[in-house]
Amino acid sequence: MSERQVDFNALQCPIPKSEYPTVLLAHGGGGRLTQSLIDKLFVRSFANPALEMLHDGATLAVPEGRIAFSTDSFVVSPLFFPGGDIGSLAVHGTVNDLAMCGARPIALSSAFIIEEGLPMETLWRAVSSMREAAARAGVPIVTGDTKVVDRGKGDGLFINTAGIGIVPEGVQIAPQRARPGDLILVSGEIAVHGIVIMSLREGIEFETALSSDSAPLYELVAGLLEAAGEHLHVLRDPTRGGVASALNEIASSGDVGMRLDEAKIPVGEAVRGACEILGFDPLYVANEGKLLAIVAREAADAALEALRSHPLGAQAAVIGEVVEAHPGKVYLRSRIGAERIVDMLSGEQLPRIC
Amino acid sequence: MSERQVDFNALQCPIPKSEYPTVLLAHGGGGRLTQSLIDKLFVRSFANPALEMLHDGATLAVPEGRIAFSTDSFVVSPLFFPGGDIGSLAVHGTVNDLAMCGARPIALSSAFIIEEGLPMETLWRAVSSMREAAARAGVPIVTGDTKVVDRGKGDGLFINTAGIGIVPEGVQIAPQRARPGDLILVSGEIAVHGIVIMSLREGIEFETALSSDSAPLYELVAGLLEAAGEHLHVLRDPTRGGVASALNEIASSGDVGMRLDEAKIPVGEAVRGACEILGFDPLYVANEGKLLAIVAREAADAALEALRSHPLGAQAAVIGEVVEAHPGKVYLRSRIGAERIVDMLSGEQLPRIC
Numbered sequence: 001m002s003e004r005q006v007d008f009n010a011l012q013c014p015i016p017k018s019e020y021p022t023v024l025l026a027h028g029g030g031g032r033l034t035q036s037l038i039d040k041l042f043v044r045s046f047a048n049p050a051l052e053m054l055h056d057g058a059t060l061a062v063p064e065g066r067i068a069f070s071t072d073s074f075v076v077s078p079l080f081f082p083g084g085d086i087g088s089l090a091v092h093g094t095v096n097d098l099a100m101c102g103a104r105p106i107a108l109s110s111a112f113i114i115e116e117g118l119p120m121e122t123l124w125r126a127v128s129s130m131r132e133a134a135a136r137a138g139v140p141i142v143t144g145d146t147k148v149v150d151r152g153k154g155d156g157l158f159i160n161t162a163g164i165g166i167v168p169e170g171v172q173i174a175p176q177r178a179r180p181g182d183l184i185l186v187s188g189e190i191a192v193h194g195i196v197i198m199s200l201r202e203g204i205e206f207e208t209a210l211s212s213d214s215a216p217l218y219e220l221v222a223g224l225l226e227a228a229g230e231h232l233h234v235l236r237d238p239t240r241g242g243v244a245s246a247l248n249e250i251a252s253s254g255d256v257g258m259r260l261d262e263a264k265i266p267v268g269e270a271v272r273g274a275c276e277i278l279g280f281d282p283l284y285v286a287n288e289g290k291l292l293a294i295v296a297r298e299a300a301d302a303a304l305e306a307l308r309s310h311p312l313g314a315q316a317a318v319i320g321e322v323v324e325a326h327p328g329k330v331y332l333r334s335r336i337g338a339e340r341i342v343d344m345l346s347g348e349q350l351p352r353i354c
Numbered sequence: 355m356s357e358r359q360v361d362f363n364a365l366q367c368p369i370p371k372s373e374y375p376t377v378l379l380a381h382g383g384g385g386r387l388t389q390s391l392i393d394k395l396f397v398r399s400f401a402n403p404a405l406e407m408l409h410d411g412a413t414l415a416v417p418e419g420r421i422a423f424s425t426d427s428f429v430v431s432p433l434f435f436p437g438g439d440i441g442s443l444a445v446h447g448t449v450n451d452l453a454m455c456g457a458r459p460i461a462l463s464s465a466f467i468i469e470e471g472l473p474m475e476t477l478w479r480a481v482s483s484m485r486e487a488a489a490r491a492g493v494p495i496v497t498g499d500t501k502v503v504d505r506g507k508g509d510g511l512f513i514n515t516a517g518i519g520i521v522p523e524g525v526q527i528a529p530q531r532a533r534p535g536d537l538i539l540v541s542g543e544i545a546v547h548g549i550v551i552m553s554l555r556e557g558i559e560f561e562t563a564l565s566s567d568s569a570p571l572y573e574l575v576a577g578l579l580e581a582a583g584e585h586l587h588v589l590r591d592p593t594r595g596g597v598a599s600a601l602n603e604i605a606s607s608g609d610v611g612m613r614l615d616e617a618k619i620p621v622g623e624a625v626r627g628a629c630e631i632l633g634f635d636p637l638y639v640a641n642e643g644k645l646l647a648i649v650a651r652e653a654a655d656a657a658l659e660a661l662r663s664h665p666l667g668a669q670a671a672v673i674g675e676v677v678e679a680h681p682g683k684v685y686l687r688s689r690i691g692a693e694r695i696v697d698m699l700s701g702e703q704l705p706r707i708c
Contacts, residue, residue: 030594030640031699035603053528054607056451056590057424059521064418070411071463071516072499097410109425109516113467145426145514149706153509160499162425162463162516167413174407236410240384249389253408286384345385352503 006125006132013124014040023118028148041124042110042144045131050107050142058142060107065169068103070094071162077352079126079156081200083193083211084288086159087129089354092216092288093239094163095137099218100235100291102173102225103165108134110161111145115154126157137216139163171225175253177233180324183300184258185293187220187307188213188315189266190243194285194350195274204277206270215289220306220313224293227306231299236292239354241345244283246292247330248344258330260320260342283332284345286353294322360479360486367478368394377472382502395478396464396498399485404461404496412496414461419523422457424448425516431706433480433510435554437547437565438642440513441483443708446570446642447593448517449491453572454589454645456527456579457519462488464515465499469508480511491570493517525579529607531587534678537654538612539647541574541661542567542669543620544597548639548704549628558631560624569643574660574667578647581660585653590646593708595699598637600646601684602698612684614674614696637686638699640707648676 015037026033043051050058074090084092091108098105110130114123134141192213199210217237224232234254238246243265251258267275267282275282289312295303300318307313330342369391380387397405404412428444438446445462452459464484468477488495546567553564571591578586588608592600597619605612621629621636629636643666649657654672661667684696 025705026701028594029699029701029705030596031599031638031701032697033700034595035698053530054603055528056454057422057457057517057519059420059422059455059457062416062418062421065416066413067416067421067518068411068413069461069463069516069518070497071465071514073465073467073501073514075467075501075503100410101413103411103413107423109423111425111427111514111516113427113429113512143424147427147429147512147706149429149509149512152506155503155507158467158501158503158512160425160427160465160514160516162423162465162514163411164421164423164518165411174409176407240382241388242384245385249408284385343386344389345383346387347380347383347385351379351383352501 006129008125011128013121014044015120020120022120023114023116023123023148025116025148025150028146034146037146041127045127046141048140048142050140066167068098068101068165068167070097071160072097073158073160074354075158075352076354078200081212082196084214085126085129086157087126088133089214089288090159090161091130091133091137092214093354094161095139095216095218096237098163098165099221100237101167102171102221103167105139105163105165105218107142108139108161108163109143110141110159113154113158114148115156116148116151118156170230173232173235175234175250178250178254178256178294178322180256180322181297182233182294182322183297183318184320185295185303186317186319187291187313189268190287190290191267191271191282191285193288194353195271197353198278198350199274204274208270210270213287213289215312217291220291220310223306223310224303227302228295228299231296232293233296234294238287238290238292240286242284242286244342245345251330252328255327257323257326258320259323260332262332262334264317264319266315266317283342286350288354360483362479365482367475368398369474374474376474377468377470377477377502379470379502379504382500388500391500395481399481400495402494402496404494420521422452422455422519422521424451425514426451427512427514428708429512429706430708432554435566436550438568439480439483440511441480442487443568443642444513444515445484445487445491446568447708448515449493449570449572450591452517452519453575454591455521456525456575457521459493459517459519459572461496462493462515462517463497464495464513467508467512468502469510470502470505472510524584527586527589529588529604532604532608532610532648532676534610534676535651536587536648536676537651537672538674539649539657540671540673541645541667543622544641544644545621545625545629545636545639547642548707549625551707552632552704553628558628562624564624567641567643569666571645574645574664577660577664578657581656582649582653585650586647587650588648592641592644592646594640596638596640598696599699605684606682609681611677611680612674613677614686616686616688618671619673620669620671637696640704642708
C-alpha cells in the first residue's frame with residue numbers, strides 16, 4: 001500500500017451494515033435517507049464551516065482578481081486500484097486542472113451519481129479517500145450533491161468534482177502563450193496511471209509493483225511559478241490521450257509546432273514492458289500525477305531544478321522544444337534518429353481510465 | 355410547446371448522422387473524436403471567450419467579496435418532458451442554487467456522462483437546450499468535461515453543472531437566519547415539475563396541458579433583495595422532497611419551528627387532481643421553478659409584492675410563519691382546522707425527478 005492511500009481497515013463506515021448494507025434509491029430521493037447519508041457520510045468526512053452551513057451552495061470570500069474554475073467527472077473502472085481510487089482521483093483531477101491554470105485551489109464541490117445497490121462500505125471508502133486527498137491537497141470540499149439511479153442504469157459510482165482556484169496576479173498560463181524557442185518539460189516518468197488500470201483489467205502482474213501516479217500537482221506549479229515567473233508559458237496535465245494528445249492540443253490552440261526527443265522522455269522499465277505486452281505507445285497513455293510545462297528557454301534550467309527539488313518531480317526532464325515550423329503539428333525524433341509525426345490519439349485506446 | 359423551449363426542428367446537429375449517428379466510447383477517449391465533439395457540439399453552442407481558451411479550466415475576473423459555489427448532477431428520466439429537458443434543468447438547477455445563496459450567477463461548468471450508443475441528435479438537443487437556458491439566464495458556460503461509459507453502464511445522459519455567483523455586499527441568506535415571527539412565502543403554485551415527470555412515466559394525460567415549471571429564479575431573488583434587503587433571511591428552492599422537505603431542512607438547520615396554513619398554499623387544479631390519482635401529497639412533490647423565502651414580518655408585504663410583479667411569481671403567497679415552539683418541526687393547519695406534523699419525505703416517492 002502506498003503511503004498516499006487510506007488504510008481502510010482502520011476506518012468504520014458510520015452507516016452500519018445492519019442498517020443499510022447498500023445504497024437505496026431513497027438515499028437520492030431528497031428526504032430523510034438523503035439527509036442521513038449527507039450528514040453521516042459526507043458532512044462528517046469533509047467537515048468544514050462552508051459545507052456545514054448545509055445551504056444549496058457554499059459562500060467563500062475571495063480577493064479581487066482572477067479565479068480559475070474547472071470540472072471533471074470520474075467514471076474510472078475499477079473503482080479501486082494500486083495507488084488510488086475514484087475518490088482520490090476525483091480530488092487530484094480537479095486540483096490539477098486548476099493548478100494547470102496557475103491557480104492555487106481553494107474549494108472543491110463533489111457530486112455523486114450512485115447506482116442503487118452499491119455497498120455502503122464502498123461509498124464510504126471512496127468518500128474517505130476523497131477526504132484524505134482533499135486534506136493533503138489543502139482544499140476543502142464545500143458543497144455537493146447526491147443522486148441515486150436504478151440498478152443497471154449506472155456502474156457503481158461516478159463522481160464529479162468542480163473546483164475554484166485563485167490565480168496570482170501577473171500569472172498568465174495559456175496554450176496561446178507557447179512561443180517558438182520555448183522548451184517542453186515533463187515532471188516525471190510517463191504513462192503510469194493508464195498502465196496500472198489496463199494491467200488490472202487485463203490481469204497482468206509485474207515483478208515490481210506498479211502504482212498509479214495520481215497526485216496533486218499544485219506544489220510543483222507553485223515551485224515553477226517561483227522559479228520561472230512570467231517565463232512559465234503553458235501548463236497541462238497529460239491525462240486521457242497522454243502526452244501526445246496534450247501536446248497536440250497545445251500545438252493546435254497555440255498555433256506552434258513542436259519537436260520531441262524520444263530518448264529524453266522518461267519511461268520506467270515496468271511501464272515500457274507493459275506497453276510492449278499490451279501494444280500501447282506510452283505517449284498516448286494517461287497520467288494522473290504528471291505535468292507538462294512549456295517555458296521560455298532562458299528559464300528552463302531554473303524550472304527543471306524547481307521540479308526536481310520536489311519528490312513528485314524528481315524524474316523531471318526537458319523532452320523537446322516549440323518550433324516555428326509545421327504549426328499545429330508535433331514531431332518526434334526516435335532513438336534511432338528517424339523523424340515521425342506524433343498525432344492526436346484516434347480511437348478508444350483506454351476507455352474509463354479516469 | 356412552451357415559449358421557453360427550443361424549437362429543435364429549426365436546428366441541425368453539426369455532426370451529421372452519416373458520420374456518427376451515435377456517441378462512441380472513443381468520443382470520451384481524450385483523442386481526436388473527443389476533440390471534435392467538444393469543438394463541434396460544445397464550444398460552438400456555448401461560445402464565449404473563457405470557454406474558447408480550451409484550457410483545463412476557465413479563468414474569470416471577480417471583485418473582492420464573497421462568491422457562491424454550488425453543484426448538481428441531473429439524472430432525470432425521461433430526458434425530455436413538457437416544459438423542459440435535462441439540459442435546461444441542468445442550467446436552471448445550478449443557477450437557482452446560486453440564487454438561493456442570494457448570488458448573481460456569473461459562470462457555469464457542464465460535465466457530461468454519456469452512455470455509448472446515445473443518438474448524437476439527442477446529445478445535440480440537450481446541448482442546444484442548455485445553450486438556450488444559459489443565454490436566457492445570462493450565464494456563460496465556461497468550462498466542461500465529457501466522459502463516455504460503455505453500453506449498459508449509464509442511462510443515456512447524465513449532466514453535472516457547477517456554478518459560481520457573486521454575493522452582493524451585505525447579503526446574508528442562510529437557514530440560520532430564520533427567526534420566530536418571520537413569514538414564509540412561496541413564489542407560486544407548487545408540485546408542478548414532479549407531477550409532469552410522474553404523469554409522463556405513468557402515461558397519465560390531463561385535460562389542460564401541464565408543463566414543468568423549470569425556470570431560472572435569479573430575477574425573482576434580485577427583486578426580493580431590492581424589496582426586503584436585509585429582512586430577507588432565508589431562500590430555498592424546494593426541489594427533490596418538495597416544500598415539506600425544504601422547510602424541514604431549514605427548521606432543523608435554523609433550529610426554529612414552522613406553522614403552515616394549508617388553505618394558503620397554492621396548488622393548481624390539474625396538479626391537485628393528479629396528486630389524488632397518483633397518491634401524492636403536493637407538499638412532497640418536486641418543484642424546479644419555485645422558491646421559498648423567509649422574510650421578517652415587517653418586510654413581508656414588500657417581498658410579496660416584489661414576487662408578484664414578476665411573471666414567475668404571479669401566484670406568490672404567504673403560506674405560514676416561523677415560530678418559537680417545537681424547534682426543528684413543521685406543523686400544518688389543514689383546511690378543516692386540524693393540526694398535523696409535516697415530516698421530511700421518507701422513502702423514495704419520486705426517483706430521478708431531476
